[in-house]
Amino acid sequence: MLTRALIVVLVILNLGVALWWLLRGEPVSEPPASPVGVAQLEVLPPTQAPPAAAIPTNNAPALQDVTPASAPAAAPVAQPPVTPEVPPTAVAATPAPTPAATAVAPATAAPAVAPPAPVPPPTAPAQCVSLGPFADRATAQAAQSRAGSALRAARLREVADAGATRYRVLLPPAASREEAQATVKRIVAAGVSDYYIIAQGEETHAIALGQYRNREGADRRLAALSAAGFKAKMVASGGDGSAQWWLDATLAAGTEAAAARQRSGAAQQRSLECARVR
Incomplete structure (x- = not known):
């Protein structure tokens, strides 16, 4: 029953819409508005005879210039803004921008990367x-x-002593044994080995740092001690004194x-x- 009622309602609605569409008539478009200040052409109805004075001799239809009684007031013209007078000195102080100044500045070119400097060849020691x-x-x-x-x-x-057969390297005698022992501690801290303190003779409290059969070995020992900050000396023995x-x-x-x-x-x-x- 409900379905049949819905079908009947839909049919009635469709018939009402179709009837309204047929009876609505064509829409009437309004004539376009005539421009202001222009003469308009008015066509007289055929039942009204034109006045005798208005009929032209060539039997042409009469034209009537209907001008509105009062034309609407013209729109006020906008006045340009008044620019305050600028002293000549101010004008001279501010020059007009030139096209070059108003142009967009070109993009800054990226700096050229300098080639790496040539590496000099390694020098021989x-x-x-x-x-x-x-x-x-x-x-x-x-x-x-x-x-x-x-x-x-x-x-x-x-x-x-060119004819020496032995070469000794030693530090000069210290003032006391305590001073010599303090020097020995400095020698050990510097990483120097092969040493002893002379206890008697003319070189008492001197520190012996090695004995060599050739001069080259003694010279190397002297160079190592000098680099460590010790002023050692070399004593030759067994030669002829030349x-x-x-x-x-x-x-x-x-x-x-x-x-x-x-x-x-x-x-x-x-x-x-x-x-x-x-």
Whole structure:
């Protein structure tokens, strides 16, 4: 029953909508508004005869210029804003912007990346040499002159006892044994080994730091002690007391030790730690 009632209601609604659509009529459009101030053409009805004075001689339909009695007032014209007068000095102080100034600034170019600096080739470590022996100082100086540019930072060194068979390295005697023991503590702290305190003789309270059969070993020991801050000395023994001179120098770049020995006229060449030349 409910379904049939709904169907009947829907049919009645559809019939009402169709009836309204048929009886609503066509919409009447309003004539467009005529512009203000323009003459309008008015067509008279056919049942009304035009006045005799208005009929033209050529039997043309009469035109009637119907102008409104009063035209609407014109819209007020907007007045430009009044610009206050600017003194000439102010105008001169503020120049007008130029097109270049108002243009958009171009994007800043990224800075060019500089190429990496060339890495210089590694330099070879310095080599030092000891040339000799020479009988006296004058002979050693002549040998230095003959070597010339093959040697750098050259210095002369005298060996007091050339015929020595032993070389001892020691620190000078201290004022007391307590002072010598304090020096020994400093030696141990610096990492130096092979030492003892002399207890008697002319070198009492001196600190012996090794005995060597060749001078090169004693020289290396002296260089290590000097780097640690100790002023040791070398004592030669077992020789005849004759002296010799040696030429200690740094080899110039690209110079071989054998070539420097030949130029100086030395009989021997020995490798040397460069710390002793400086």
